[in-house]
Each structure stands twice: as C-alpha cells, then as structure tokens.
Ligand SMILES: Nc1nc2c(ncn2[C@@H]2O[C@H](COP(=O)(O)OP(=O)(O)OP(=O)(O)O)[C@@H](O)[C@H]2O)c(=O)[nH]1
C-alpha cells in the first residue's frame with residue numbers, strides 16, 4: 001500500500017486554508033483528516049483538546065457512513081452533520097481520501113459553514129490532490145532510516 | 158497506510174489486532190495502555206457493548222520513540238471478533254500497515270481461530286492487500302488456561318509460514334509488549350523496503 005507524505009510547505013498551505021475557513025465561519029476548529037484517521041492539519045481548538053481521538057472517531061464515523069451509503073447503492077453521502085445543544089460538528093469529503101471537520105457553536109450556523117466550505121473546497125481539493133500525487137512519487141528514503149536504527153529502537157527478536 | 162508528516166516530524170502507522178471473539182485483543186490494548194508512560198500515549202477509546210464486547214473498535218495512539226528526529230507513532234486498533242460484525246472489521250482494516258493476530262489457546266476455540274484467520278485473509282484480499290507480504294505476527298494468548306492446546310499443535314495449525322509468533326497471557330501482560338514491538342519493527346522495515 002502507498003504512503004501518504006505531507007511536506008512542510010504543503011502542510012502550511014493546508015493550514016492557511018483551514019485558518020481562513022475558521023475565521024470566515026466563526027467556528028471553533030477546522031481539521032483536515034485522512035480517511036484512515038490521520039490528522040493532516042488543523043486550526044483553532046481549545047487548549048488540551050484531544051485531536052487524535054477526534055481524528056480516529058470521525059474517521060470511524062465516515063467509514064461507517066460510507067458503509068451505509070454502499071448498502072443503499074450510494075457511493076458516499078458527502079457530508080455528515082451532528083447537532084448538539086451547544087457544539088455541533090459538520091464533516092465533509094474533500095475528495096476520496098481526506099475529509100474536513102468543522103466544529104462550531106451558536107456564534108456560527110450550519111448554513112454559514114456549508115456556504116464557506118463550498119467556497120474553500122476547490123482550493124483544499126487542489127492541494128490535497130497535489131499531496132496525493134507527490135506521495136505516490138516520493139518515498140521514505142528522504143528520511144534515511146536504516147535497518148540498524150529500527151533494530152535499535154525496537155530491539156532484537 | 159503509513160503517513161509521514163514532515164511538518165510535525167512524525168511517522169504514523171496503523172496496526173490492527175485481529176482474531177476470534179473473546180480471544181484477548183482488547184486486553185492486549187488495555188495492558189499496553191496501563192503500562193506505558195503518559196507522554197507516550199493518548200487516550201484509549203473503546204466503542205463497546207454493555208457487556209464489554211468490542212462493538213466497533215478500540216483505539217490507542219502510542220509513540221515508540223524517535224528515529225532520525227522523527228517520532229514513530231502507532232495507531233493501535235482492535236476489531237470486534239464476533240462473527241456477525243464483519244462489516245465493521247472490514248472498515249477497521251482499511252489502511253492497515255500491520256496485523257497482530259490474537260489466537261485463543263483454549264481447545265474449544267481452535268475452529269474459531271482458523272475461521273478468523275480465513276476471514277482476515279478474505280477481508281485483506283478484498284481490499285487489494287497482498288496477504289502474504291503485509292506484516293503480521295501471531296500471538297497465542299491464554300497460555301494459562303488448563304485446556305490450552307499444545308504450542309506445537311497451534312503452530313502447525315495457525316502458522317505454517319513461520320511468521321514471528323509469541324505466547325501470551327494478556328490478562329497478566331505476559332507477551333504483550335514483545336508482540337507489539339515485533340509488529341512495529343516489521344511495519345517500519347516493510348515501509349522502508351517497499352519504497
Ligand atoms: N485466562 C485468560 N483470560 C484472558 C486472557 N486474556 C484475556 N482474557 C479474558 O478473556 C475475555 C475476553 O477478552 P477481550 O480482550 O475482551 O477479548 P476480545 O478479543 O477483545 O473480544 P471481542 O471484543 O469480542 O472481539 C476477558 O474476560 C479477559 O479477561 C488470558 O491470557 N488468559
């Protein structure tokens with residue numbers, strides 16, 4: 001299976017778009033997460049918020065939702081909305097490998113989030129596609145890890 | 158699928174604990190969680206039934222140290238072992254980099270072990286994985302039970318290809334960390350070779 005590689009400047013480009021979206025939607029947080037639950041980047045959020053758990057749970061949520069879509073003969077539902085008393089979550093596909101999560105409260109609204117996301121999506125998609133293309137061409141050798149270093153880290157059998 | 162993040166200097170990999178229901182997959186993760194430094198781990202999430210059977214997955218993010226200035230981070234998942242949760246198992250397997258197969262040594266679970274192994278092969282193959290080459294280790298768990306199948310017999314039945322394998326008593330923690338280290342090591346070596 002292939003590897004996903006996020007270079008520093010691509011991470012910065014993604015983060016910029018996330019921050020822009022955060023501001024335009026008056027939301028608490030915007031996160032970009034890969035389908036396997038790996039967090040690519042995020043913007044906003046409160047101190048000590050557990051982004052790793054959030055990434056894993058939303059990825060599970062998206063995977064289960066896709067499973068439901070397939071049962072009904074849809075390829076995907078595109079987005080999910082969970083509404084809470086104070087906090088709400090909107091999740092939307094960014095292509096097939098990545099999704100974006102927007103967490104917002106009463107300072108924002110689902111309509112505003114959808115609107116601004118529609119505006120931001122093409123830009124996000126372009127960068128994500130670019131990252132996927134580069135990932136398929138580059139490799140771990142740029143990190144330069146040796147077998148010996150792996151042995152040292154994890155010990156002999 | 159492994160994820161190399163140059164911005165945060167992290168190598169992230171996904172490991173899935175697979176095996177028959179009640180074999181001890183969740184117990185493995187719980188032991189790892191209970192016996193690692195707070196800085197090395199995140200929260201453990203268990204999506205389970207009222208009776209503590211895994212319903213969707215358990216999840217534990219864990220760091221195993223640095224190589225070349227990169228943190229190695231492993232996302233450990235367990236699947237639900239009960240036969241009828243197959244749709245969920247398929248979802249959890251997506252993007253997996255390495256497998257720990259937790260077998261149950263109790264004699265009455267021999268068939269369940271074999272069925273689960275076949276189910277793993279089916280589910281990986283249907284997602285386009287090459288079952289032979291994906292990193293795997295086998296753990297023979299519950300070695301403490303009175304009716305445990307002889308090790309040599311279990312090996313012949315479950316491990317004809319001589320994958321790395323370990324005896325374990327997960328409820329006491331025996332064999333849990335060696336199993337984890339072995340799969341983590343294989344995953345990193347595989348990642349490196351495959352490039
Ligand atoms: N005797 C004995 N019992 C064990 C051992 N490891 C786990 N158990 C017990 O086996 C039972 C099931 O363990 P779990 O870890 O929940 O099993 P699981 O594989 O996650 O089961 P599912 O979630 O249904 O797939 C629990 O009661 C554990 O305490 C062991 O090494 N020896």
Ligand SMILES: [Mg+2]
Nearest residue numbers: 182183210211
């Ligand atoms: Mg379990």
